[in-house]
Amino acid sequence: MKLSVIILNYNVQYFLQLCLQSVEAAISNIDAEIIVIDNNSKDESRLMVETHFPNVRWIQNTENVGFSKANNQAVKVAKGEYLCVLNPDTVIAEDTFTKLLEFAETKNNLGIVGCQLIDGKGQYLPESKRNVPTPKVALKKLLGNSDSYYANHLKKDEIGKVSIFVGAFMLLKQEVYSKVGGFDERYFMYGEDIDLSYKIEKAGFNNYYFGETTIIHFKGESTLKDKIYAKRFFGAMQIFYKSHFKSNVFTNVLVWLGIQVAKLISKRPKALNTVVNNYILISNKLVPKLQIALRESILVSKDINVFKSSTEYILDVNYLFFSDVIRLMRNSEQQKSVSFKILPKKSNFILGSQNSENRGEILHF
Template sequence: MKLSVIILNYNVRFFLELCLKSVEAAIVDIDAEIIVIDNNSEDDSCEMVKQLFPKVTLIENKENFGFSKGNNIGVAQAKGEYLCILNPDTVVTEDTFTRFLEFCYGKGNLGAVGCKLINGVGEFLPESKRNIPYVKAALKKIFGNSSEYYANHLTKDATGKIDILVGAFMFLKRDVYNNVDGFDEDYFMYGEDIDLSYKILKAGFQNYYLGDTTVIHFKGESTLKDKNYARRFYGAMQIFYKKHFKKNIVFDMLVWFGIRLAYLFRTAKNKQNKSVSQYVFISNKNNKSLEAILPKRLLLNNKIIEFEPQTEIVLDANHLSYKEIVKILENYTNSSSWTYKILPNGSNFILGSDNALSRGEIIQF
């Protein structure tokens, strides 16, 4: 088997359904399997997978093992030559995996490969490509200066060598993953992608970033950005430095102090109230059921034109390919404060996420 797509889920049933539909469209011509590991979700994620995706291998954990152990459990059952570690709050395009397999073919010393990630309104996510978070760069990042933290030697559209990838999308050979013992289970959530990327580099492999391949990552879905997030995130950073950069007491105290100070003074941004002036349905036919539950009339259009500010655009995956949907978000990001929802093919809900501070919006009809 060529590819195993590993998706760890926790309480994001609707985002998982959209993700799986996009993945199924992307593996049509590939000898591939999809493995979903559920970390004891309280929603009906598992029932949904069983009913709608009978070919998917579903692993139902009876407790929440966290990101690292959950993914390791899935990889242990994988048969593919290559792995794609994929968040459930992502959307891939029909040619995503084909492009990665083409890039990886015959490339020696290959480590992990990432791609351009955008959020639910098309904005580039800079964590798609990062440098090794040495103390100076990491402390500057904590206090608002990210110039050395992100891999700015590559533009967002370029392809080249980088150090650190993000766990929302990591593509690598299963042998490489096993060679470095996979994700370190000392991390429950956050930091494990930095750790894995760094272990791959230390083992003599080279990581890459593909800027000509784009995936949507609805940030904020798998966890809320609250004080618990900050505690877990900065706690993970402490684990990373202890494992890889511990040198002396002065050094350790500097790192500890910087992390604690950033946590204590971290303030959550206020989520802005969204105002929608109109809804526009990008499709080839009306959807009366959807129109009936929206607070404003749903206008039908078969392509993007110059809509008024604060338009909410609903992209119909029954009419558009996922590649076309991704391109629309990229090409029209920040256009007059437009926001977006996606109607997955064959589904009775629309969803989207406008920021990374809170869960996205799901509207069922």
């Protein structure tokens, strides 16, 4: 088998449903499997998967064992030569895996391959490619200077070597994953992706950023920017520094400072959602001539004036390809007052996210 797609789920039934639809479309011509491992969700995720995705392998945990341990569990039963660790709050294009696997086959000594991530408003996520967060780099970021934290030597559409990738999407060979011991289970959540990326690079493999394919990462569903998140993140960084850097006063002070800042994060005002005055549905339920003109004008043009301000576009993937949805959202990047909802296939709800700090919105009809 060529590929095993591993998705860790925790109470995100509706986002998981959309994610699985996109993954199934992306593996239609690949010898691949999908494994969903669930950390004791209380919603109806399992019923949804059993009903709509009978070919998906489901692994049920009776408690929340965290990100690292759950993914390691799934890898133990994975049959693929390659693994893709994927978040459930993502949407991938039909050709994402094809492009990445073709690229991977051209490289020797390959580590992780990452790709371009955008959020639910089409905004590029700079954590798509990062440098090693040495204590000095982390301190600068903590003080508001993230230039050296992100891998800015590459433009977002380029291809090249990058050290660190985000756990929302990582493609790598299973033998490489196993050689470095997989995810370090001392990390419950956050930091394990940095650790794995760095372990693989230290083992002599080359990690690559492939900016010629893009996926959506709603992000707010799995990474809420609150006090608990911040404490866990800096706790994870403490593990990372103890594992990979010599302990000294500087690193200890850095982690202490990060935790103190974390206590203030919950007091920050939440990110505001875009004001929506108009709604536009892009679907085959529109008048044929109108729907074709609207779809083509927005997909092809990068002129931000094509997008109407204070407007939410509802994208029907019963009609649009997932690649259409991603390209449309990317083309809106400069128009901040535009937002999106996606209508999954054969469903009675739409979902989306207007910012990456708060949970997404799910509307039933």
